Each structure stands twice: as C-alpha cells, then as structure tokens.
Amino acid sequence: MTDADAVTRLRRADADRRAARERVDAVGEDALRALRTACEELRALLTEYEGRATGDGDFAAFIEFQDRIAHFTNDLDEELPERTVFEEIDERLQQRRLTEDDFAAVRERIDAAAETVDPLVEWEDARERYGEARRAARRRLDTVGDQIDDRERLLELGEADLDAPTERLRDPIERYDEAVTDAFDAFRSNASAREVLDFVETTALYPLVPFREPPEDLLAYVHGHEAGTEPIPQLLAYAAYSRSKLDHYVADADALKRSVATRQTYLERLDADPLTVGWPPPAADTLRWQCNERISVVARFAPDVVSDLRAVRALTRRSEYDRLRDSAVARERLTDAERERLRTGAVADELADLRAERDALRDALDELSPLA
Secondary structure: OOHHHHHHHHHHHHHHHHHHHHHHHHHOHHHHHHHHHHHHHHHHHHHHHHHHHOOOOOHHHHHHHHHHHHHHHHHOOOOOOOHHHHHHHHHHHOOOOOOHHHHHHHHHHHHHHHHHHHHHHHHHHHHHHHHHHHHHHHHHHHHHHHHHHHHHHHHHHHOOOOOOOOHHHHHHHHHHHHHHHHHHHHHHHHOOHHHHHHHHHHHHHOOOOOOOOOOHHHHHHHHHOHHHHOOHHHHHHHHHOOHHHHOOOOOOHHHHHHHOHHHHHHHHHOOOHHHOOOOOOOOHHHHHHHHHHHHHHHHHHOHHHHHHHHHHHHHOOOOOHHHHHHHHHHHHHOOHHHHHHHHHOHHHHHHHHHHHHHHHHHHHHHHOOOOO
16 A cells, blocks of 8 residues: 555545534434434344244233333333334234234334434444544554655665775774684683683673673572583583483583573573674764773783774774765665665655655644544
8 A cells, every 4th residue: 555545545534434424413323323222122122022922922921022012112212213113113012912924024124214323334334444544544654654764764875985995994893803703712612611601791781792691590500510610612512411421520410401401502602792893883983882891891801802992993083984884884785776776866756755645644644533
C-alpha cells in the first residue's frame, strides 16, 4: 500500500462512516439499539419455549410463555420503531393453540423488523473499517518516515568525497585493532583464567568497553578451585574430558563440569572485540570517549599497545577527521545501485515524493476525527 492508497482508503472510510451515521441519526441510535435488543430477547423467548408451548405439549409452559410474551410487549417503549410488529406478534402468540408454523411466521416478522436496525449495523461496520483505515494510515506513516530517513542518509553519503585519502584514518586504526587483538589473545591464552575473568569483571566500570560480565558461578569456581590458575584454553580442554579422565587433573571433576562445561560458549567467545574500533570508525566525539576509557583498560594487560590507541585518539582531533570518516562510511555502505540512483537524482526525487506523501497522511489524520 502506498501513502496515496492509505489516504484514499482513510477518506473513503470516513465518508462511509459519516453517511452511515446520518442514517442512524434519522431514526435515533438509542431507538435502534433498543429495537435490536427487543428482537434478540424475543428470539430467545421463542427458542426457550417452542418445544414445550406448541401442539399438545406442556400446558403450564404454554401459559407461562404467553404471560412472558404479554409482559415483554407491554414493557416495550411506546416510541420503539416497529412496535406495532411486536404487538401483532403478541396477538398471534396469544392463541389457544400454537404450532410450529406460528413460531416460524413470528420469526419471519422479527427478521423483517430487524431490517430496520440495518443502519446501526452498517454504521458499526463503517466505524470498524474507519478505525482500521486510521491504523493502516499510521502504520504507513511510520513506514514513510523510515523511508525518508533512508533517503536522507543516502543523500548525506552521496555528498561525501569518495576519493578522500581514508587510509590516513584506516592505517592507525587497523594497526591498533590488530595489536590489541593479538595482545588480548596472548593474555587470554597465557594468563590464568582467574586473572582474565577478574580483568573482564573490572571493565564493568567502563560502560564504553562492552565486555559481557563473567557469570557468577564461573567466577566463584576460578577463585575457589586450583584449576582457576590454569589458562582459559586449558579449562576448556578439561571441560571436554570425561569425568574419569578429568579426575586425574582436577580435584573436583563435578564442580568443573558444572561451572566450566556449562559456560563454554562464554569462554570461547571471549575476545578483544569490545576493545577494537572497527571500520568505518564512529563519529569523532564517540571515538574520543571510547579511547579515553580503553586506554585505562588496555593498560592493564597490554601497556605497549596504549601508544597505538593514543594515536587513534589523536585522529579525532584532526580537522579532516569528519571528512575522511564520511568518505569511509560512504565507500563502505553505498552499493553500486545506490550510487547510480544518487547520480541520476532518483534518490532526491524519491525523497520529495515521500515527504509529500507524509504531509498528506498527517493532514488526513489531523483533519479527520479519531472515532465518533
């Protein structure tokens, strides 16, 4: 569904709703609702008594039925639409003997009277369609908003200098990312699991270094058992051993199985990714704050890598950073098809159309009342 379709559907549903409401008002909503209720109650009485009040059935039920019909008719509002029909039905049902044909004929009269309620039913249906049309228009408005954001992003990327020397950013960043990855791999492979997990736990103080905190049971195990002095790769190797084989290497094989084997995924995925910058890099302010926190963290296990990280932070203070980053982002994210659409002006045309459609949707939603 396009925005134009959503607007057309909404306006058509609103017109149908208003027309149906006029037909209801011509009779009166309360009167129509009362008539519908009366028809439903009378049908229920017929269903309840037909098997007992016809032919030579239950005489007591027959008398009770006629009494209830009389009270039902007398209680009807004098201004009720089709009241004369109910009076005629009452008269027919007060015969000395009732047959199935009488009940069938009465039901036909009820059905005919119930047609007077059609405007109310049509209005209720129109209200429901209108409500759905409004919801569809709002969903379409959300979609159009996302599409506008997408086209605006493309236009911003299209303004980037694709020939800018992005290696001025990429070389120092890749140098640091490689160095910190190698250093963390060595730290994880050689230091004790206790030391590595303690290090990871301390990074909770640095929200821009998003390591996943170690599970509490795993931390408790490496601190409470001698196996915690082994490197993580060795712990993972132990976790793969059978219990009988593991008994030769650790004092409590069951404890290792409970606390390490169940945490294999966490240990296997523990890497330097939360410390790397990646490509293309984030905005200057974001990267600068990340570097400030990472310097403190990296210094704990790889002080020789800190200089590479400082060099990355220094990039964010250069006047050319934003221009080079924009170029890097554009090169990375723009597809050939998107570049062609930018070159031909198709993206700008799409953006103009989408903004016009968004305005049309907003106008329709604001102009037309929610529900009535």
